[in-house]
Amino acid sequence: MLNERGNALEGHKLAFAHRGFSPEDDENTMPAFRRAVDLGFRYLELDVRTSKDGVLYVFHDETLDRVTSGKGPISQLTSLQIADIKVAGTVPIPTFEELLNEWDDIHLNVDIKDAAGAELFAQHVIDAKANHRVLAASFSDERRRRTLRAAGERVASSSGMVTTVLSTAFGTVGAHRLLKLRERGIVALQVPPRYVGVPVVTPAFVRHAHEAGLQVHVWVVDERTEMERLLDLGVDGIMTDRADVLATVMDERGYWPQ
Incomplete structure (x- = not known):
């Protein structure tokens, strides 16, 4: 997601299809991602987890139970077993x-969900250039x-949802502290609109974030009115489960196709 100078995300306002577009409850699958791409999305959000034998899978939950025919942690199964799920x-x-x-x-x-996935992810990205x-x-x-570290600092990253981002959102840290994130290779703050009932994405x-050269990406936003409010506020990207709604909003604002 770096531009030709290698120091910023591309695009004006970014639309992310969260786990693809899955009205059929098939999140994080190839059909879901293809639906999003067919809608015009060029930014896909996904999660990865590692199998017992070291294969990196696109999957969100720690366990298989919620969305698949399988049971238990995906980390305890081999790729041969996962093939049947x-x-x-x-x-x-x-x-x-x-x-x-x-593509x-x-x-x-x-979103890298386990420690083992860090090196695997980096190697896949390097191999695929x-x-x-x-x-x-x-x-x-x-x-x-x-x-x-595994990617040799050649991959863009966003800050984790930890103390720095939260304290900034709650008004205790200003742009000067965010510059330190920029210096550590972070290009975006990816946050929810609110956290434990407290607004995170405020004008300040x-x-x-913008004064520090960081983009603001907000997740997960499914209501049209909230998408409109956030774009009016100046956020740089929105992640959604309602890819169809966000595509319409972006198109009406002249940000489509991406």
């Missing part, structure tokens, strides 16, 4: 390598740093 009853769990190589012009915002179109994200700053938050 289906999302929404019919769709296989894709590997990260499969998704990464499906050469699609940007991937990847795809560092310009991926962004490494994680709730864990340690996993994010581990990923950047957006202003401080």
Whole structure:
């Protein structure tokens, strides 16, 4: 997701399809991602987890129970076992390598969910020469740093949802502190509109981020009115489960296609 200078995300206002577009409950699958791309999305949000035998899969939950025919932690199963498990009853769990190589012009915002995935993710990106179109994200700053080390600092990243971002959102840290994030290779703050009932994405938050050269991406926003409010506030990107709604909003504002 770096531009030709290697120091900023591309685009004006970015639309991210959160786990693809999955009205059929097949989140994080190839059909869901293809639907989003067919709608005009060029930025896909996804999650990755590692199997017992070291294969990186596109999957959100720690366990298989919620969305698949399987049971238990995905980390305790081999790739051979995972091959028989289906999302929404019919769709296989894709590997990260499969998704990464499906398109050469699609940007991937990847939430790395386990420690083992950091090196695997970095190696896949390096092998595919795809560092310009991926962004490494994680709730864990340690996993994010581990990923950047493995990638030789050649991958863009967002800050984890930890003390720095939250304290900034609550008004205790200004743009001068955010500059330190920029110096550590972070290009975006990816945050929810609110956290434990407290507004995160405020005019001051957006202003401080922009003064520090950081983009603001907000997740997960499904209501049209909230999308409109956030865009009016100046955020740089929105992640949504309602890819159809966000595509319409972006199109009406002249940001489509991406």
